[in-house]
Amino acid sequence: MAHKIMIVDDAMYIRAVLKKALEGFAGNLSVLEASTGKEAVALFEQEKPDLVLMDITMPEMDGITATATICASNPGAKIVICSALGQQQMVIDAVNAGAKDYITKPFQPDQVLEIVKRNLAA
Amino acid sequence: MPGLDSNEFFDIFIQEATEQIQNMDQALVAMESRPRDSDLVDEVFRAAHSLKAAAASQGFEQMSRIAHAIENVLDEVRGGRLAVSSELIDLLLSGVDALKTHLQSALQGQQAPADDFTGLLAALRDAAGQASSGAPCEQDSGPPPPPSADSLPADAVHLRISILESCPMPAARAWLILSLLREHGDVLFSDPSPEALQGEDIAPYELTVSLASSLSADELLQIACGLPEVADVQLLATPPSQSPAPSQPPSSSGGSAPGLASPPEQPAPPPATPAQQTVRINVEHIDALMNLVGELVINRTRLSNLQQRFKEAAASDIPHLVSTFQQLTGHLATIVTELQERVMQTRMVPIEQVFMRFPRLVRDAARREGKQVEFLIEGRDTELDTGIIQNIVDPLSHLLRNAVAHGIEPPDQRRAAGKPPQGRVTLGAYQEGSNIIIFVRDDGAGIDPEQLRRAAVQKGLLTQAQASALSDQQARELIFTPGFSTSAQVNDVSGRGVGMDVVRANIEKIGGQVEITSTPGAGTTISLCLPLTLAIIRALLVRSADLIFALPLPSVKHVLSVSTSQLSYVKGLPTVLVEGRVLPLADLAHATGLAEARLQTADKTSVVVVSDGHQRMGLIVGEILGNEELVIQPLGKMLQHIRILSGAAILGDGHLSLVLDVPMLLRAIKQQSPATCPVAA
Numbered sequence: 071m072a073h074k075i076m077i078v079d080d081a082m083y084i085r086a087v088l089k090k091a092l093e094g095f096a097g098n099l100s101v102l103e104a105s106t107g108k109e110a111v112a113l114f115e116q117e118k119p120d121l122v123l124m125d126i127t128m129p130e131m132d133g134i135t136a137t138a139t140i141c142a143s144n145p146g147a148k149i150v151i152c153s154a155l156g157q158q159q160m161v162i163d164a165v166n167a168g169a170k171d172y173i174t175k176p177f178q179p180d181q182v183l184e185i186v187k188r189n190l191a192a
Numbered sequence: 193m194p195g196l197d198s199n200e201f202f203d204i205f206i207q208e209a210t211e212q213i214q215n216m217d218q219a220l221v222a223m224e225s226r227p228r229d230s231d232l233v234d235e236v237f238r239a240a241h242s243l244k245a246a247a248a249s250q251g252f253e254q255m256s257r258i259a260h261a262i263e264n265v266l267d268e269v270r271g272g273r274l275a276v277s278s279e280l281i282d283l284l285l286s287g288v289d290a291l292k293t294h295l296q297s298a299l300q301g302q303q304a305p306a307d308d309f310t311g312l313l314a315a316l317r318d319a320a321g322q323a324s325s326g327a328p329c330e331q332d333s334g335p336p337p338p339p340s341a342d343s344l345p346a347d348a349v350h351l352r353i354s355i356l357e358s359c360p361m362p363a364a365r366a367w368l369i370l371s372l373l374r375e376h377g378d379v380l381f382s383d384p385s386p387e388a389l390q391g392e393d394i395a396p397y398e399l400t401v402s403l404a405s406s407l408s409a410d411e412l413l414q415i416a417c418g419l420p421e422v423a424d425v426q427l428l429a430t431p432p433s434q435s436p437a438p439s440q441p442p443s444s445s446g447g448s449a450p451g452l453a454s455p456p457e458q459p460a461p462p463p464a465t466p467a468q469q470t471v472r473i474n475v476e477h478i479d480a481l482m483n484l485v486g487e488l489v490i491n492r493t494r495l496s497n498l499q500q501r502f503k504e505a506a507a508s509d510i511p512h513l514v515s516t517f518q519q520l521t522g523h524l525a526t527i528v529t530e531l532q533e534r535v536m537q538t539r540m541v542p543i544e545q546v547f548m549r550f551p552r553l554v555r556d557a558a559r560r561e562g563k564q565v566e567f568l569i570e571g572r573d574t575e576l577d578t579g580i581i582q583n584i585v586d587p588l589s590h591l592l593r594n595a596v597a598h599g600i601e602p603p604d605q606r607r608a609a610g611k612p613p614q615g616r617v618t619l620g621a622y623q624e625g626s627n628i629i630i631f632v633r634d635d636g637a638g639i640d641p642e643q644l645r646r647a648a649v650q651k652g653l654l655t656q657a658q659a660s661a662l663s664d665q666q667a668r669e670l671i672f673t674p675g676f677s678t679s680a681q682v683n684d685v686s687g688r689g690v691g692m693d694v695v696r697a698n699i700e701k702i703g704g705q706v707e708i709t710s711t712p713g714a715g716t717t718i719s720l721c722l723p724l725t726l727a728i729i730r731a732l733l734v735r736s737a738d739l740i741f742a743l744p745l746p747s748v749k750h751v752l753s754v755s756t757s758q759l760s761y762v763k764g765l766p767t768v769l770v771e772g773r774v775l776p777l778a779d780l781a782h783a784t785g786l787a788e789a790r791l792q793t794a795d796k797t798s799v800v801v802v803s804d805g806h807q808r809m810g811l812i813v814g815e816i817l818g819n820e821e822l823v824i825q826p827l828g829k830m831l832q833h834i835r836i837l838s839g840a841a842i843l844g845d846g847h848l849s850l851v852l853d854v855p856m857l858l859r860a861i862k863q864q865s866p867a868t869c870p871v872a873a
Contacts, residue, residue, distance in 0.1 A: 081246060082204055082207075083204045083205050083208050083246045083249075084249075087201060090201075127238050127241045128238070155361065156260075156361075158361040158364045161367075161368075162389065165367055165368050165371050166371075171420060174361065175245040175248065176248040188420055
């Protein structure tokens with residue numbers, strides 16, 4: 071069965087980079103994309119993805135609020151926060167909101183795959 | 193470990209970075225007048241933040257550092273620790289300029305520009321740093337303080353967890369580990385404490401935890417070992433000391449847990465290929481185009497069926513077949529017209545793309561000139577052909593700088609004239625028929641025709657008598673004369689007196705016209721009247737010396753039939769009297785230099801009266817063929833230097849026509865025979 075992964079980032083560039091990195095995944099993956107926290111919350115309810123890669127700084131609704139909103143109604147949601155170096159405190163806030171892991175930009179493809187694998191397995 | 197192939201994303205990167213930089217520029221300028229607008233601060237912060245990450249991923253480290261420095265300053269502003277001042281906006285705008293320079297060099301395939309940005313980076317860091325050092329420390333409302341080690345229960349399990357050296361942001365990782373361990377028991381104690389992890393900027397690679405759990409020590413050890421980014425876990429027999437040594441990265445990362453030990457690799461350098469010019473197209477447009485193409489395909493099938501039926505038809509069938517044929521061609525015409533409109537729409541972009549760069553320009557000009565200017569934009573959704581958009585940036589920049597430098601008066605002068613000290617410059621756009629009008633309006637001093645007359649005489653461009661004979665409007669038009677500038681001094685803002693004539697030449701080159709209206713004391717409006725698109729025009733077709741020329745309809749005023757007896761000669765050149773005014777004539781074939789004049793051969797001569805908005809002239813042609821919608825094709829390299837031609841077009845009957853650039857043609861005629869002075873329109 072294919073795993074569903076949702077990429078949430080307002081920057082098309084970052085979404086493209088992540089998507090490309092996910093092409094290296096050994097199993098079947100279907101990738102969903104959202105460009106704001108608000109979109110992510112709606113798409114999550116609709117698609118219930120197995121894993122979410124969530125940016126923090128986004129218009130409309132930031133990634134921390136989106137994480138909190140999703141986890142409030144889906145306690146098992148697996149959300150990995152995509153942060154920039156230096157956003158340590160925000161990652162902590164995101165963990166408090168329910169994020170299960172984090173990854174830092176700039177992304178290395180192997181790192182992305184590793185994080186995705188271990189969180190899908192968790 | 194292979195890096196991502198950054199070439200693949202280069203175009204996306206450039207496109208987004210351009211938008212982000214422009215957004216920052218715009219929001220910063222707006223922020224100066226609305227310093228408390230948190231949306232603007234957020235917008236700049238977000239743009240800088242996104243750009244930082246993307247630039248780093250793409251291998252543009254310095255660009256990423258500058259974006260980061262801007263982001264930090266904005267973070268201080270956001271936190272209320274740093275106030276927005278014009279000086280701060282200046283600094284941030286210099287940062288944005290540095291980003292533009294980097295983007296430019298990236299487009300040229302370079303890693304970074306040669307300029308030195310260390311001073312700028314230091315200034316940005318200072319701005320952010322001063323704010324945070326002087327600020328009161330924010331208190332986090334974290335969990336309650338843990339019990340001291342003395343009060344820990346005897347069955348508590350104590351673990352020392354080492355975090356991988358390669359792990360970014362170890363405090364966040366330590367926090368995550370604590371939060372995962374809480375799923376298996378109560379965290380009674382931790383070093384660093386949760387408060388330290390949340391509140392301080394620390395990098396702990398070692399975490400000591402005391403847990404009360406229903407699980408055994410071994411089970412907890414196993415769980416901790418399985419956590420991501422954990423290098424090693426030790427079971428401690430005694431409670432950890434309350435005052436441990438400062439956290440240090442472990443000297444070796446003994447891997448009892450899975451994780452990534454290798455340091456992150458540097459991304460690939462940027463590619464040397466320039467980015468492509470792209471237009472974003474709404475998917476709806478493409479769907480509509482596909483539908484139309486589908487209909488074309490059906491039509492093609494029906495036409496080839498019909499062709500077969502014609503071949504086999506008896507005479508009595510013909511009328512019926514002809515009527516079917518007419519129906520088909522009618523349908524085809526509808527589809528092609530719609531297809532044409534749709535394809536044109538894909539070339540249309542909102543003018544906002546150009547307008548959004550101007551708030552910054554006006555702001556800088558006003559600051560340099562010591563003027564107070566409110567800048568308004570109207571009609572930002574107006575759509576224009578991409579080809580035209582690229583050609584109006586320079587003219588509009590010039591007009592806006594002029595409006596600030598020469599239009600708007602200094603504040604005290606405005607007050608003295610009973611006006612508010614802050615002047616207003618408006619840039620607007622709207623559609624009028626098949627034209628787009630773009631205007632720059634100021635509420636400044638206006639253009640004084642008398643001053644222009646005097647200046648023209650002083651410069652020796654006109655005699656006193658000639659100057660006095662000019663109407664006020666004609667006097668205002670003097671500003672379009674090459675080399676004419678009323679500004680007493682050359683300044684940095686509005687250029688070097690090579691202004692308005694260049695603006696007009698650039699606008700005419702794309703088939704547009706420039707108009708000026710001004711009321712002394714109340715302000716000036718300069719309007720650019722532009723064609724909706726460059727690619728398709730309606731033109732009058734004329735034959736001259738066996739060549740077919742196309743005269744764009746906006747330049748054509750009317751058509752005359754002149755008999756030889758009506759001609760009179762002024763200094764050997766033909767003229768004709770039209771509505772009481774002398775209209776100079778020129779033979780089109782001769783004027784284009786493509787054939788000899790044949791003025792004397794016919795009794796009646798066809799004359800097309802054309803205008804470039806300022807002057808009129810009659811073009812003598814052999815025959816008038818009618819008007820047609822033309823798709824203009826660029827001329828090849830061999831013919832590009834012929835400035836009186838703007839392109840060529842294939843006519844419906846397969847003939848080739850040369851499309852004339854009327855303003856350039858009139859100028860060329862004037863140069864050929866200075867005596868043939870076209871009359872004012």
